Amino acid sequence: MTRKKKRPQQSTSWLRRLVVLGLKLAVVGAVILLGYLIYLDASLTQRFSTERHEAPALVYGRSLTLAPQxxxxxxxxxxxxxxxxxxQTQQVTDTGQYRLTQYGLEIYRRPFDFADGPQMAQRFQVNFAGERIQSLQSLPNSRSLERVQLEPPYIGRLAGGSEENRLLVGLERVPSLLIETLLLVEDRDFYHHWGISFTSIARAAVANIVAMRTVQGGSTLTQQLVKNLYLTRERTLWRKANEALMALVLDYRFSKNEILETYLNEVYFGQDHGSAVHGIGLASRLYFGKQVEELDPADIALLVGVIKGPSYYDPRRYPExxxxxxxxxxxxxxxxxxxxxADYVRSVNQPIIPPGSGRLVTANLPHYMELVKYELGQLRLPDDWQYEGLRIFTYFDPAAQLAAEQAVQQQLPQISQDNELQVAVVVANHQQAGVAAVVGDRNPxxxxxxxxxxxxxxxxxxxxxxIYAExxxxxxxxxxxxxxxxxxxLLQRQGQPDWEPQNYDREFNxxxxAYDALVQSRNLPAVRVGLEVGVERLSAVLQQSGVDSPIPQVPAITLGAVALSPLVVTEVYSMLAQQGVHRPLQxxxxxxxxxxxxxYQRPPVxxxxxxxxxxxxxxxxxxxxVVNEGTGRGLVESFGLNKLAGKSGTTNDYRDSWFVAYDHQHVTTxxxxxxxxxxIYLTGSRGALRVAQQVLTAMPLHPLQLSAPATITAGGFHxxxxxxxxxxxxHARLFPAVHKKLPENLGCSGNIEEKSWWQRLF
Incomplete structure (x- = not known):
């Protein structure tokens, strides 16, 4: 009797067990996957909604305002x-262009979001008469304009916690051609897939197999965004799977336009001065000096091309x-x-990037930016400003900064061979109470x-x-x-050493x-007048003028025995330039x-x-x-009489050399x-004045205009x-003086003269 074979039953039993096990594992895997998706949905949705990216504080200089006169x-x-x-062009047809005309300039200003609101692109004509603007006219209708602002120069950034540079822009500002080109090159099915595209994956796989190397990726824009925001660059199956799952979640929870806008603000475009440039907003400024709205087809093609490899396709390093x-x-x-x-032919013949572009800022400004950072810390800002970014509008004047830097670098070697000689320069617009330029080191x-x-x-x-003003x-x-x-x-005080002030030349006139004593900067007259004014009163005047540091209440204060920074000195002299009105410099x-x-908007002060x-x-x-005929007369040769006011300063043993000069608009310290x-063995006139002179020479001069109040009249003095x-x-010396009625019979000797019988009769 033969035995029945049981192997098929055993095989069926094992197969059944494997299927059951597989189903169990699939259920467990599905549960795990579902739980992980729920976790991703909760955490990723929260992070993407509130913390998509950090944005820095972008700092801009002053806007040059053009107005008649x-x-x-x-x-x-x-x-x-x-x-x-x-x-500069022969015919102005687009924003960012200008041409010379017979009497002025035709300009097509770019659109810009100014501090007081956005302004559209504007084409206009500006005519000049001598050293002033004569008129402004909009084009092509020739309507008269009261003022036009040019967009402010970008001067730097203050980090918001990362080294990433970006300017957030809304999708509505991005040209449709840029969006269409980006989708054409990077993700044709963007508006039709669920975050991952099996069609793109298959197409990329075929291309890579044919080429026998990786020549094409299958990642969607959503996957690229996930990788940039949340994942590392490692190439593993787990990271790729995680990327796909996260892309599915984002696509489910957020609209395509939200994802696209975030991508355009996040995508990496290269480096500028060691900072990573992210987003289309800042990249258009980096490579072309343009706003996003101004990009033409050639610009768009380059930016979309750079996305594939910002280092490999860097137009500054590898233009070909x-x-x-x-x-x-x-x-x-x-x-x-x-x-x-026609657009294609014109675009392929354009230079890869315009001459002079390829940098957001031409130079670092560490000393000015330090001041901006300090003031920003004093303002009440939103706690989460890093996620919305800041745009800081300052009083910075690039022309003044360049003048100060060049004066320092060129004059210091000529003034002294001492390599330890240091310098500080501050330029302020006293009409606006704004700091225009700062140099805090011999190396700017x-x-x-x-x-x-x-x-x-x-x-x-x-x-x-x-002292004299008080x-x-x-x-x-x-x-x-x-x-x-x-x-x-000789001043003797109980319990204090005797004080015997001297003039710098050890002589006495x-x-x-008083005018001559001030102009010649004589010490002893200033000390005597200062003691009559009172040390306490002089201390109060300094405090009212912007000094918030301790002020020694000693007689030596009358000779400047009070220590101030160049910035504070500039604020004090801005008060003098404003004929006695103090406004804090910012x-x-x-x-x-x-x-x-x-x-924040600085309120009118x-x-x-x-x-x-x-x-x-x-x-x-x-x-x-002082400038016309005194210690600052070295400036007259360059600028002429009655154009500037100023004062020199020298401390004991020639340790400090100061000079402050101002015209109708700027104070330079x-x-x-x-x-x-x-x-350093330099007086104010032999040292600091020479630096100030070059600064002033390189800047537009606005001659000092003194407006006498009604109480001032011409006075004669013996x-x-x-x-x-x-x-x-x-022989009378004529000076402005407070009006007072003089005796009718006052003589030129200063005495009352008796009238003759003829004068008494008539």
């Missing part, structure tokens, strides 16, 4: 347009390689009927100790104008033509007029987020009056005399010294007695 020359406007990468990639994409655009044949690019802000040094004779406003005490005494003085005008929503109008006018007249406080005499007297 503004003291701006054609040369200045052309220089500004060149800084903004405008193209980048051009081949751009032209290939232009061919695809033409074949897909996105551009016409050196990051570190910023002497313009942090070097607290004795100011020497720079304090004298405050004396001028005390009734019946001092006038420009009053007599002061340049004579030895005896009695002299670098920041306004702050918005990247969408243009306002966060009326200012605090430190000196009355009469005293403010008199001290300005005296400081103009220069300090020279050593960090170890050793003597040159030896310092008392009022009639202005018609031959």
């Amino acid at each position: 503004a003291p701006i020359t054609r040369t200045e406007v052309i220089a500004e347009l060149q800084r903004l990468n405008y193209e 390689r980048a051009q081949q990639r751009r032209d290939l994409i232009l061919q695809l655009m033409f074949n897909d009927h996105l551009i016409s044949q 690019r050196r990051v570190g100790f910023n002497r313009a802000v942090a070097a607290i040094r004795p100011v020497g004779s720079l304090i004298k104008p405050l 004396a001028f406003q005390q009734p019946g005490t001092l006038e420009l033509g009053s007599m002061v005494h340049d004579e030895p003085l 005896g009695p002299m007029l 670098s920041i005008q306004a702050v918005t987020n990247h969408e243009g929503i306002g966060i 009326a200012g605090q009056r430190v000196f009355d109008e009469a005293a403010g006018f008199l001290i300005n007249f005296g400081l103009r005399g 220069v300090w020279l010294g050593r960090d170890d406080n050793q003597p 040159p030896e007695l310092g008392i009022r005499i009639p202005t018609h007297c031959e």
